[in-house]
Amino acid sequence: AWSELKAQHIQKNQLSMMVGLALNGFISVFRDPHTYLMPVEHFREVISKTDNHSSSLGLVLGRLNGHYVVRKVVEGSPSEKSGLKKGDLLVSIERQKLSGLLQARVSELLKGELGSTTHLLISRQGKRIQISLKRTESTVMTVSGRILDGIKPVGVLTLNKFAKGACEKAKLAIERMKKSDIRGLLLDLRDNPGGQMEEAACVASLFVGPDQKVFELRYLDPAKKAEAYYGGEASVFDGPIAVLVNGSSASAAEIVAGALQDLNRAVLVGETTFGKGSFQEGEFWTQNKKIALFETKGFYYLPSGMSPQLRGLTPDVPVHFDHIQVGREADQFLNPLKAPEAVAKKITPRLVANDCLRVEDGSVEIDQEIKTAREILFCAKTVAGTNQ
Numbered sequence: 001a002w003s004e005l006k007a008q009h010i011q012k013n014q015l016s017m018m019v020g021l022a023l024n025g026f027i028s029v030f031r032d033p034h035t036y037l038m039p040v041e042h043f044r045e046v047i048s049k050t051d052n053h054s055s056s057l058g059l060v061l062g063r064l065n066g067h068y069v070v071r072k073v074v075e076g077s078p079s080e081k082s083g084l085k086k087g088d089l090l091v092s093i094e095r096q097k098l099s100g101l102l103q104a105r106v107s108e109l110l111k112g113e114l115g116s117t118t119h120l121l122i123s124r125q126g127k128r129i130q131i132s133l134k135r136t137e138s139t140v141m142t143v144s145g146r147i148l149d150g151i152k153p154v155g156v157l158t159l160n161k162f163a164k165g166a167c168e169k170a171k172l173a174i175e176r177m178k179k180s181d182i183r184g185l186l187l188d189l190r191d192n193p194g195g196q197m198e199e200a201a202c203v204a205s206l207f208v209g210p211d212q213k214v215f216e217l218r219y220l221d222p223a224k225k226a227e228a229y230y231g232g233e234a235s236v237f238d239g240p241i242a243v244l245v246n247g248s249s250a251s252a253a254e255i256v257a258g259a260l261q262d263l264n265r266a267v268l269v270g271e272t273t274f275g276k277g278s279f280q281e282g283e284f285w286t287q288n289k290k291i292a293l294f295e296t297k298g299f300y301y302l303p304s305g306m307s308p309q310l311r312g313l314t315p316d317v318p319v320h321f322d323h324i325q326v327g328r329e330a331d332q333f334l335n336p337l338k339a340p341e342a343v344a345k346k347i348t349p350r351l352v353a354n355d356c357l358r359v360e361d362g363s364v365e366i367d368q369e370i371k372t373a374r375e376i377l378f379c380a381k382t383v384a385g386t387n388q
Helices: 002-007 011-029 040-048 080-083 102-109 166-178 197-208 253-260 368-376
Strands: 037-038 061-063 066-074 089-093 116-125 127-134 143-148 154-159 184-188 211-220 227-230 240-243 267-270 278-284 291-301
Touching: 002 011, 002 267, 011 037, 037 040, 040 291, 061 102, 066 080, 080 127, 127 166, 127 227, 143 166, 154 166, 166 197, 184 253, 197 211, 197 227, 197 253, 211 253, 240 253, 240 368, 253 267
Parallel strands: 154 184, 184 240, 240 267
Antiparallel strands: 037 291, 061 066, 066 089, 089 116, 116 127, 143 154, 211 227, 211 291, 278 291
């Protein structure tokens, strides 16, 4: 099969790339989907991009009735600037119809070099619209805050990614919102793919204090001892909290949401999360110094002793917004790793009382998850926790 591919389908300048893709395809099935090889130059580029700068298009896709649909548009991204909106159905990319294509192929069609332009055909409320997306180096807003006014004002803290400096920005945003005398906080981690675990631990400590263990690393190598992580920051908000999650909340986002849930500090609202609880480390490959090996080394465990790997986090209050489907960790890979089971502490189930705040008629909030989370913050029996 390789001889035929090499002779008939692979150009000479693509040979190295195709060999690498073939090796990674093999490793993903017979070893681990998150272990792979990459050129050292690319590895260094990935490591250097730990801040909030991005050249991506800034959109998250899902599936709806067999179609690819825009699930989220990142603020400040090329997608937002082009006019792309949440709920838009993608019909074609560069005249390639998307019907029947796997998501991996759709992602490939969306890739391109910095400065290049991708042409999309979308459907919005039954109307076909042509959109051109130009890849520009942009600064993605990783943290934002806003106030929902009312009898009991509520702050909404949105984290799009746990990039470098996210915790400090979150702290400043909370301090600003506290000046408006907010009575509760909604931490929005929907479609947050993760990022730096140090930032995640720091953000969690803003609500539980410096002395609470946020998560633990346990290595596949039995010779290595487990490592406990504490955020180290003083608590800056002690009111009720609801954390919004969905099927694209992954990795570091799951750690923050799961830690706050386990520590009875917050209630989770939304969908079962992605289920990425493994961690990887990169190093130069001993067989070839031009190649870097990115390898799974172990798993994250929450304060309860449970790892979110494959199972994800189960929300206290399910809200299946938009009915847009996303592929979770357990669905996307043929042979995903399972975390060794640990003895988990029993978490007391949260019962949401019927006597909760009802958002007044005329509210401009159309996000059902935000609306639901806001209402359950102030139930007769508090479910969202306080840091007291």
